Amino acid sequence: MNIQRKVLSLFAAGLLMCGFVASAHAHNARVLKVSGDAEITLPGETAAKPLTPGTEVPQGATISTGDKSTVDLETFPGAVATINANASVVVEKLGLTKQGDLVTSQEALLDLKKGNVVSTIDPTKRAINHYGVRTPKGVAAARGTVFGVSVQIEGTTVATMHGTVTINLPNGSVQVPFGQALTNDQVTSIAAAAQAAGFSGTVAQLLNQAVSAVATNVATATGAAGSDSSTATSVLAAVVSAASGAVPSQAAAFTQTAITAVVASGSTTSGASVTTAISAVTESAARAVVAAAGSNSAAASAGVAGVAQAAAAAVTSSASTTSGDSTSLSSAVQAVTQAAVSASPSSATAVAQGAAAGIVQATVANASAAGTDATTAVNSAATSAALSTVASTAVATATSSGTSNAAQVQALADAVSLAVNSSTASAASSSASAAGTTVTTTPTVSVSTTSSNGTTTVTASATTTTAGTATTAGTSVSTFGANGAVTTTTNGTTTSTAGSTSGGTGGTTTTPVTPGTTTTDTGTTNTGNNNNPVNEASAPGGN
Numbered sequence: 001m002n003i004q005r006k007v008l009s010l011f012a013a014g015l016l017m018c019g020f021v022a023s024a025h026a027h028n029a030r031v032l033k034v035s036g037d038a039e040i041t042l043p044g045e046t047a048a049k050p051l052t053p054g055t056e057v058p059q060g061a062t063i064s065t066g067d068k069s070t071v072d073l074e075t076f077p078g079a080v081a082t083i084n085a086n087a088s089v090v091v092e093k094l095g096l097t098k099q100g101d102l103v104t105s106q107e108a109l110l111d112l113k114k115g116n117v118v119s120t121i122d123p124t125k126r127a128i129n130h131y132g133v134r135t136p137k138g139v140a141a142a143r144g145t146v147f148g149v150s151v152q153i154e155g156t157t158v159a160t161m162h163g164t165v166t167i168n169l170p171n172g173s174v175q176v177p178f179g180q181a182l183t184n185d186q187v188t189s190i191a192a193a194a195q196a197a198g199f200s201g202t203v204a205q206l207l208n209q210a211v212s213a214v215a216t217n218v219a220t221a222t223g224a225a226g227s228d229s230s231t232a233t234s235v236l237a238a239v240v241s242a243a244s245g246a247v248p249s250q251a252a253a254f255t256q257t258a259i260t261a262v263v264a265s266g267s268t269t270s271g272a273s274v275t276t277a278i279s280a281v282t283e284s285a286a287r288a289v290v291a292a293a294g295s296n297s298a299a300a301s302a303g304v305a306g307v308a309q310a311a312a313a314a315v316t317s318s319a320s321t322t323s324g325d326s327t328s329l330s331s332a333v334q335a336v337t338q339a340a341v342s343a344s345p346s347s348a349t350a351v352a353q354g355a356a357a358g359i360v361q362a363t364v365a366n367a368s369a370a371g372t373d374a375t376t377a378v379n380s381a382a383t384s385a386a387l388s389t390v391a392s393t394a395v396a397t398a399t400s401s402g403t404s405n406a407a408q409v410q411a412l413a414d415a416v417s418l419a420v421n422s423s424t425a426s427a428a429s430s431s432a433s434a435a436g437t438t439v440t441t442t443p444t445v446s447v448s449t450t451s452s453n454g455t456t457t458v459t460a461s462a463t464t465t466t467a468g469t470a471t472t473a474g475t476s477v478s479t480f481g482a483n484g485a486v487t488t489t490t491n492g493t494t495t496s497t498a499g500s501t502s503g504g505t506g507g508t509t510t511t512p513v514t515p516g517t518t519t520t521d522t523g524t525t526n527t528g529n530n531n532n533p534v535n536e537a538s539a540p541g542g543n
Contacts (some may be wrong), residue, residue: 009402021357027096029057029075029108032222036085059094063087065115075108078122079131081226082213082378087115092134104128108452109139118213120224122233123163137182138169146225146239147176148206153222155204158182159190161210162238179242190262191246191292207243210237211254212457214239215261221268232268233277236261244307245288248299255285263332279335282311286343301347304356308340316386317366329381330389330476330490333359336383337390339485341397348398348412353419360427360442368435375440378428379464382443385474385490388460391420391445395485396478398484408452413447413458441465443473456480461520466503 013426031053033205038049053070063083065071071083076096083089095107107130110117110134121131123144132141133149137156145163151157158165159181167182176182181193183204193203216226218232233290244251262269262277274431281381289303301490315332340351359381367377381387395413399487421444428439443462450457457476464471478488 007164009494023098027094027106029073029091029094031055031057031071032074032080032220033070033072035071037066038069038071038083039064051200057091059091061091063089063091072213072222072493074108074222074224075110075131076102076129078125078223078227079106079108079129080120080213080217080222080331081110081120081133081343082120082209082216084116084118084209087117087511088113089115089117091483095130103151105130107131109134112149112151114151115424116148116150116202118206118210118219120214120235121163122224122226122231123235124226124228126471138167140176141168142173146210147234148210150202150206152202154202155184156182157193157206159193159203159206159210161190161207161214161242162235178238179245189246190242192255194246204247207246208250208254210239210241211257212460215257216525218258218269219261219264219267221266223268225268227268229269229271229273229277230409233262233273233280236269236277240281241284241288244285245292246521248289248292248303251285251303252310255282255307256310256314258285258334259311260318263318275331275335276330278311278315279339282307282336283339283343285311285340286340288342297346300344301350304340304344305348307354308336308351309337309341309358309361312390314358316359316362316381321414330348330385330474333386334393334490336387336486337393338397338488341394345398348394349415349419352390352394353423355394356387356420356445357423357427359390360424364428364431364435364437366441368437374428374432374435374437376441378442379473381494382462382464382473384539385462385476387420387424387443387445387489388462388474388476389488391447391460392414392458392476393486394476395447395449395460395486396480397490399456400480400486406449406456409449409451409456409458414448417445417447417460 004443007431016213030206031051034051034053040051041048041062043058063071063086065083065085067085068083073081073083075081085470093107093467094113096103097105105128109132111134111229117131117133119339121142121144126144132139133531135156140158142163142165145165146161148159157175158167160176160178165176167176167288174187176187179190181190181194190203190517197203199458218236226232236258240254243254257533258281259278261267261280263274278312285307286304289307290300293300293303297392312333315336328487337351337355341348360378363381367374394416398412399409425442441464443464445460445462462473462477464473465531474488474491476485476488480486
């Protein structure tokens with residue numbers, strides 16, 4: 001018997017040494033960011049200490065935030081809790097299980113005493129994630145999700161912006177899927193809950209905080225929204241879609257926050273895939289406001305134009321799309337315009353007008369901040385062909401189905417040209433005035449169309465006039481044929497190709513026509529839910 005026990009002991013020891021037996025490890029959460037005033041009370045202590053980035057937070061600690069304050073807490077790799085103002089959270093449980101060097105399970109449970117917490121959890125790690133937020137109603141549990149929880153005197157609210165959340169109650173469980181919220185003990189749509197509170201209640205607040213939280217995670221590449229560009233794009237687009245559909249009056253603001261994160265240097269979506277992310281986020285917001293507008297075409301058009309203006313301003317403001325490669329800004333605004341027009345083809349003129357305004361406004365603001373001449377800056381935007389790209393892309397995308405005759409296409413081109421020129425002049429004047437500077441000349445854009453052998457070509461040229469001399473500053477050419485694919489060439493360089501919904505076009509950088517679709521240069525398409533991104537925006541992550 002003694003020999004048998006020794007053999008078993010040696011065998012067990014061997015398994016441990018080889019890493020075949022899982023073992024629990026001590027684990028602390030980590031503070032990533034602190035804005036404003038926040039404190040931590042460690043287990044067994046009564047005195048609170050100021051909370052700073054990099055602080056290790058053990059199980060049993062309490063975090064408290066003050067007015068206008070937030071804390072980003074990484075509870076385990078790939079899960080970030082954004083603790084918002086006037087909140088109190090107890091880190092109830094932290095756990096990490098490994099099999100050798102491989103993490104097989106990671107767990108966090110936060111006890112939200114009061115305030116709002118938005119949780120962003122990497123959907124690619126759902127198999128090992130175990131995350132929850134305790135509320136007076138029960139534990140809101142998730143594995144790869146974006147959701148917000150609010151505990152106030154008035155009650156508890158849980159809103160899901162990506163994936164699915166399960167509320168574990170004493171007598172059972174309740175599912176809160178994407179686009180839904182638990183409020184007043186009822187599960188309803190986020191839009192209905194936001195509208196019931198006059199768009200200023202807890203749900204609307206959680207939506208604002210969720211867009212900001214996920215955008216921060218994407219911009220700083222925490223991995224909570226996914227460590228790869230495709231996942232991060234899908235998660236961010238889903239959250240923007242949910243927020244824009246529920247509170248369409250803030251869709252432009254949501255879009256600008258998200259696109260600013262997408263184009264940030266070092267973001268999860270930076271690099272070669274940035275135009276895909278720009279397109280997906282823009283189109284998700286645009287389709288959401290169109291769906292929210294219903295039969296009100298004027299509201300839909302205004303909403304989509306606002307989204308395009310915000311997205312164009314965001315990419316123009318970013319150093320990553322205005323420096324280095326001379327085609328980067330034009331490529332970015334092409335993605336914005338094509339995505340917005342795809343969401344609402346009848347709004348092509350309004351989209352072009354909005355995008356042009358966004359480019360000029362951001363250009364003047366950039367010049368003012370740098371102390372440079374605003375006129376030169378605006379003319380530079382024309383030289384880069386950003387403005388002409390907006391015009392040619394809007395016309396080509398709106399008519400790419402091939403159902404319009406030549407006269408109708410040219411009529412649209414004329415309308416877009418007038419809209420862009422009016423918008424450019426107005427934006428230049430108002431933006432310069434606001435910045436305390438002047439713009440002495442503004443570019444004008446002309447658009448022409450030709451058709452031959454089933455292919456329509458839309459040419460847009462921006463012209464600047466100085467001392468009575470007109471100079472062609474930048475030219476954009478968009479072509480489309482019977483297959484609906486739109487190819488845009490800027491100043492002689494093909495910047496991007498907008499493929500049809502069924503696939504991509506090889507050999508170019510392709511922007512998706514529908515949210516949740518990523519097209520590569522091999523023509524491969526990875527498709528999420530392309531039917532209605534307001535109801536489900538290609539949301540990997542599940543529960």
